[in-house]
Amino acid sequence: MNFFEKWVSKSFKESFERDSEQQQIEPEIPLHTSLQDNIRDIKKTLGNSTDIVIREVRIGKSGDQLIGIVYTDGLADKSAITDFIMETLMLNIKGTRLDKKIQSSTNILQLLKDYALTIGDIKDVSDFKTLYNSVLSGETLILIDGHAEGLLASTRSWQDRGVTEPSAESVVRGPRESFSETMRTNTSLIRRKIKDPNLWLETRQIGRVTQTDVAIMFIKGIASDKIVDEVRARLDRIDIDGILESGYIEELIQDDTFTPFPTVFNTERPDVVAAELLEGKVAILIDGTPFVLVVPALLISFIHSPEDYYQRADISSLVRILRYIGAFISLLGPSLYVALTTFHPQMLPTAMLISIASQREGVPFPAFLEAMLMELAFEILREAGLRMPRTIGTALSVVGTLVIGQAAVEAGLVSAVMVIVVSLTAISGFVFPSYSMSSTIRMLRFPMIGLAATFGLFGIIVGLIALILHLCSLRTFGVPYMSPFAPLILTDQKDTILRFPRWALLSRPRLINEKNMIRVENELTQKLKRGE
Amino acid sequence: MRRVMVISCLFIVIVPLISGCWSKRELNELAIVVAIGIDKVGEEYEVTVQVVDPSEVSASKSSGGRTPVVMYHAKGESMFEAIRKMTTVTPRKLYFAHIRMMILGEELAVQGIGQTLDFFTRDQELRADFYVAVADQSSAKEVLSILTPLEKIPANKMFNSLKSSSEFWAPTVPTRFDELLKDLESKGRNTVLTTIRIEGDPKQGTGKENAEKINNSVHLRYSDIAVFKNEKMVGLLNEEESKGYNYIRNKVKSTAGIIACPKGGIITTEVKDSKTKVKGKMAKGKPRIDVTIRSDTSIAEVDCDINLQKTETIAELDKIASEKLKGIIEKSLDTIQHKYKVDIFGFGEAIHRADPKAWYKLEKEWEEIFPELEVKLKVDVKTKGLGTVMNSLPKKQKE
Incomplete structure (x- = not known):
């Protein structure tokens, strides 16, 4: 235990003993069968928070099937809920065959999912933990009285700053868009640049309290598996109450704490992330911040500007x-x-x-x-x-x-x-x-x-x-960190102090990539392949 | 492990602190010496320094009416003693690294400069790129007390005019301190130094008013070359002999030459480029020197009736110029070989290079051999340009 750890742990013991007050949501509490019970529990757990909208409606031919709709005001798309959930369930199915079926069927959930809900993404939910996560991130919960299961309709939509010009990294020539605080927008900005099935995205929630979405993005086949595994492992190790900015993640996954040099690259430009992904690096997107992390980050990547390319x-x-x-x-x-x-x-x-x-x-x-x-x-x-x-x-x-x-x-x-x-x-x-x-x-x-x-x-x-x-x-x-200067890699000097012409940037950086090295196919590479 | 860490941390923190700023000197605690003069007064050295008053030289601040440089002097049995003694009068510690000029008194030069310079070779603070000159007909102290117009710092004036006069006029020799040391050490060559002379009454030149007039009464002028035998000055070469010396030493970059026209009147030529080759050789057991000079000139000024458009005229001019130049060099050779009998041309070195074995035999008696040395001179002057006109104006008007 080094000096610093000792220093930190001195005051920690006390706080450890005081800890325990916070309400813990047990992972596997199943939903109740009764709608009233469910609603009571939700209200209790959420402390009657005023932005949680709970609506009970009756559907079915004679209106005797009670369902509950729960969503968070401000996070869920109200018009989608009105148009595609409420209107469908309460008006459009009136008098149709489906209406009768609901009356008789025991599997209403499946029926609704299959025939009634005209909305893109629908999930089943049967425990409270998933329920809270989803509702609090903007999804709409549909509970049916008499069933210990519910449906989650993806209605996420909230006030967004929109895609604006980057403020911290400006260029004269180059794309003028920057990331925003919404992760979905950010992933779409990258996807728009790389339309390859190999661009993979893995999401996980980090933060016991904040439940922040953190996504790893990489191009399968270009990014080294070792690095991707290392990123996964480091992210999975994180157990913290909240992630509010990419800086939190950066500090928790960086190799060295006591160095003035940043070992994780951050950028607010989608084009930079796309370029780094093409070099075989791994991007980490965090919901709630326009700054995307890129690893591994070499010293030279902090000195190069996207405009160089x-x-x-x-x-x-x-x-x-x-x-x-x-x-x-x-x-x-x-x-x-x-x-x-x-x-x-x-x-x-x-x-x-x-x-x-x-x-x-x-x-x-x-x-x-x-x-x-x-x-x-x-x-x-x-x-x-x-x-x-x-x-x-x-x-x-x-x-x-x-x-x-x-x-x-x-x-x-x-x-x-x-x-x-x-x-x-x-x-x-x-x-x-x-x-x-x-x-x-x-x-x-x-x-x-x-x-x-x-x-x-x-x-x-x-x-x-x-x-x-x-x-x-x-x-x-x-x-x-110093590569390709130390260790000196001659082939990678093409893009260090000097930037060679595009056709000469034949390969990806050597230490980051192990396979799939060739970037350009031209006369020169063909000559090299023929062994001339 | 932890102990090592703690100790190394302490070490890193403490080392800068205990050393303090031990050899630190703030710029405003330094008296920047730009010129140093050394005279011999009886058995003692008199050292004179010219120190810059930075606030008077500054470009931005208005002048406070004081002189841009201040002079301090002190006497002592040795150089170092005199210099350290000077701190009793100087407000700050003298800083010698930026010396531009060193003026040696005539008296000192005659008595020998070797011992005096020892201090300057030993001291680690000095840069050896300043010029050395000998004061002619005055003491070094007097030379350093003249205030010059245009260039606020007299040392800079001396430095720059020595440099430019050697580049454009030729008879001066800019000798850097390190070159001087090398020359003093060399066995095959003796050294020369340019002399500097005060023109006008030295007493009038010390005040600021000397720099305030258009036609200021006192000047510092480089004049002749002082010839040294080993470390002692033996005599002077006049302007023309100095030029001859510089031709042989291949130090002429550009100069002016006057030649007589075939039909009377004169033509002034500008030497554009001059190359000298000195080759030594042993012929029949006797050393011989071949000096080949190739000089490219152009016509700078015509003051006679001549048709420069003819190639024959040019050829004739070349011949006259070659003869003239040969005459200058021969005279200079004659003075040095027979009057001073000191090898300042490096002919010994040339023999050494050509035939080292013979040189070891000759080395000891070189002083006797040098005056009798056979020097074969070959001068080739070529006119390469006429300037922007062909024939001069008066000739055109007559037609």
């Missing part, structure tokens, strides 16, 4: 190089400045040194403190900008740029070069298409400044070595 290869290669430079500046900008000015001024050209020295003249703080203060100020501005109501946003940017930028320099508290360094670093931090990676790099910037201030360039190098060692030790669902 939509633009021409030469342009996107250049942009990628630019992004790598941006990553470097973002990580090391202020620390290099601190190291060079406080430890190695001999490495700067004379004219530049004099110019920097003249700006630092009269600045009361050492360069390290100056860098820390400015970085901190920027981080506060950034965080405040995210959290504050949108309408005050402009006020913040004015205050931020004026006070932090100009006034601080004019007051002589901060040197102008420092402001340039910090703003360049800040802007470089946004070149990452992935928000989670840019947060990581931003966080790592601070220890780097500390190292630079204590050991100069030597400290930076030590920090970088430690960082690279750590990166090489990471794995994501069994795949080395």
Whole structure:
């Protein structure tokens, strides 16, 4: 048991003893035969919640068959219930042969299912646990008096934000749709892109209380079975009260907790998920969030943007190089400045040194403190900008740029070069298409400044070595995080720093896929197959 | 296992803290030295440094009316002593990594520079890419106290004008500190250094007003080349001899040359490219040097009556120019071989390269052999261009 586990478990024992109050729904309680009993139990269990609509109606020729209809207001499609359940049962079958049959038959359920309910998906239900799950996720329950069974009609439909433009990952060229909070919408967005019978979807409920739908999506035959099994196993291990966002799942299934680097990829773009699925990865969709997880996630996938594949290869290669430079500046900008000015001024050209020295003249703080203060100020501005109501946003940017930028320099508290360094670093931090990676790099910037201030360039190098060692030790669902750099896989270099033309991207990434490697069939692959 | 983890965690946290910022120097705690001058006064060294006042040089802030550089000087028996003694007058610690110019006093140069430079080779802070020059007819201290117009930092002025004059005018020799050290070590070649001279009254040049006039009265000018024998200065070469020296050393990038027209008047040529090959060889037990110079020129200015459209004229001009250049180089060779008797051309090195075995025999008596050394000169000047006009304007008007 490591230190952290000990820390967590110290306070846990107490809460363990207090636990037990919550009502547990036993898994296998069968329904009662009597409708009244059933309705009473439902009302009791749900605490007479006002959004549960319970309706008792009479059908049959003489109206002596009592049935109950239960649904959740807001989650179920009211018009579907009216048109296809209520109207059919109460009006349309009046006077038909079916009406008579209901009277006489003992198997009303089967009759209704077979002849009456003009609705797509109908399921049988015979226990309370399934009943609650279904009703609370928008299905309509039909109970028949005298039967210990009921029917569930799929009438799920609720207010949805709709498919909007992605806000966190924007592109100039490329599809403009993003996932929404409804899982069904999300799966349909992916299905629309991949119309292959091998695109498989497995759903399970996770969360004892929230009963959140979590789906695994992969392309059978392309995704490695080992990875799919590992994803299943890790999801099945989760036992938690609730899942509200994909971040919950991400933290519970990631390989390493104590690493600043994300080992699970998340995206709100269906095209990205489709592309990752085609590379043999596995997507995890969680109901209630527009962010879909993709595993395994390599370091490079956080640096690549979907647009890299939509633009021409030469342009996107250049942009990628630019992004790598941006990553470097973002990580090391202020620390290099601190190291060079406080430890190695001999490495700067004379004219530049004099110019920097003249700006630092009269600045009361050492360069390290100056860098820390400015970085901190920027981080506060950034965080405040995210959290504050949108309408005050402009006020913040004015205050931020004026006070932090100009006034601080004019007051002589901060040197102008420092402001340039910090703003360049800040802007470089946004070149990452992935928000989670840019947060990581931003966080790592601070220890780097500390190292630079204590050991100069030597400290930076030590920090970088430690960082690279750590990166090489990471794995994501069994795949080395740094691949295809470490281990070096030459065939996969076609899509790393450079992006080769589409016709040259012949195969899928090697470590993720074991079979079905060929992506493109063209003259080149045919030549290779013939052994030329 | 846990103990190891805890200890390594503590180690990581504590190490940066206990080291503090041990060799850290903030930029505003440094006095950036841009030029250093060394004089010998009696038995003592007098070290002069030119320190930048950054706030006066800055591009953005308005000038406070102070001079952009400040000079400090101190005396001491050794270089290091003098430099450390200077902290009693300097407000900050002197920082030597960004020296652009080193000026050696004439007195010191005559007495020998080897011992003096030891400190600069030993100190780890220095970059060895600054130029070294000898002060002519004045002390290094005086040279460093002249304020220059246009370029705010006099050291930068000295650095840049030495560089550009060697590129476009030729008689100066920009010697970097590391090259100087290499030359001093070399057995087959002695070193030369450019000299710098104050033009005008040195006392008037020290104030800011020297940089405030259009026609400022005091200048720093690179003049002749100082010839060193081992580590001691033995004499000067004049401008033309300096040029000759640079031709042999293959250091001419571009320069101007004046040649006489066949019918009177002069033509100025611009040397565009010049290549010199120095080859040593042993002929009948005697060392011999072949110097081949190929120089491409173009006509820069015509001040005589001549028809440049004829190829014969050009050929004639080439011949005159070759003779002229040969004359310059021969004169320079003559001065050095017979007046100073110091091999500053690296002829010894050439023999060494060509015939190492013979060189080991000659090495010891090279000083005696050098003045008698046979140098065969081959000069080939080719006119490659006439500029943007064929014949000059006056000639056209006459027609």
